[in-house]
Amino acid sequence: MALLNILHYPDPRLRNQAEPITDINDDIRQLADDMLETMYDAPGIGLAAIQVNVKKRLIVIDVSEDKSDPLILINPEVINAEGEREFEEGCLSVPEAYEAVTRADKIKVRAVNFDGENYEFDADGLLATCIQHEIDHLDGKLFVDYLSNLKRQRIRKKMEKHQKQKL
Numbered sequence: 608m609a610l611l612n613i614l615h616y617p618d619p620r621l622r623n624q625a626e627p628i629t630d631i632n633d634d635i636r637q638l639a640d641d642m643l644e645t646m647y648d649a650p651g652i653g654l655a656a657i658q659v660n661v662k663k664r665l666i667v668i669d670v671s672e673d674k675s676d677p678l679i680l681i682n683p684e685v686i687n688a689e690g691e692r693e694f695e696e697g698c699l700s701v702p703e704a705y706e707a708v709t710r711a712d713k714i715k716v717r718a719v720n721f722d723g724e725n726y727e728f729d730a731d732g733l734l735a736t737c738i739q740h741e742i743d744h745l746d747g748k749l750f751v752d753y754l755s756n757l758k759r760q761r762i763r764k765k766m767e768k769h770q771k772q773k774l
């Protein structure tokens with residue numbers, strides 16, 4: 608297991624598009640394990656491969672209170688969405704910024720398991736919000752894209768200042 612480096616906004620690599628995973632091998636298992644370790648360490652409730660500069664459609668999530676329910680999603684897609692839910696979102700790639708984003712409240716998700724078989728499940732509430740946020744990452748999209756230009760510019764300036772201070 609290894610901790611991975613998380614890219615920070617406005618790093619242009621966060622705009623990369625992830626490719627579907629066609630070969631579910633030990634490298635993918637290792638990547639998923641490392642992503643979970645990185646997410647728990649951060650700490651966060653979701654992480655997409657794009658955020659660790661890997662262009663594969665893989666996300667990890669754990670929305671449980673005691674961090675006991677890891678979820679690994681390979682090639683996830685939302686195939687049905689209903690209702691609306693507003694939630695104050697944050698992101699491991701946009702540290703210390705939290706803004707309200709409206710997404711679907713109930714979703715049906717299709718993904719692939721480690722045996723390469725498709726499966727579907729329903730999600731709502733925080734889990735639904737988190738899955739939609741992470742799938743956005745796989746398409747090069749960030750939660751700040753849903754905000755006004757003014758708010759996004761303010762966050763961008765804050766991030767750039769923060770990154771300069773770390774040098």
Ligand code: NI
Nearest residue numbers: 697698699700
């Ligand atoms: Ni995020």
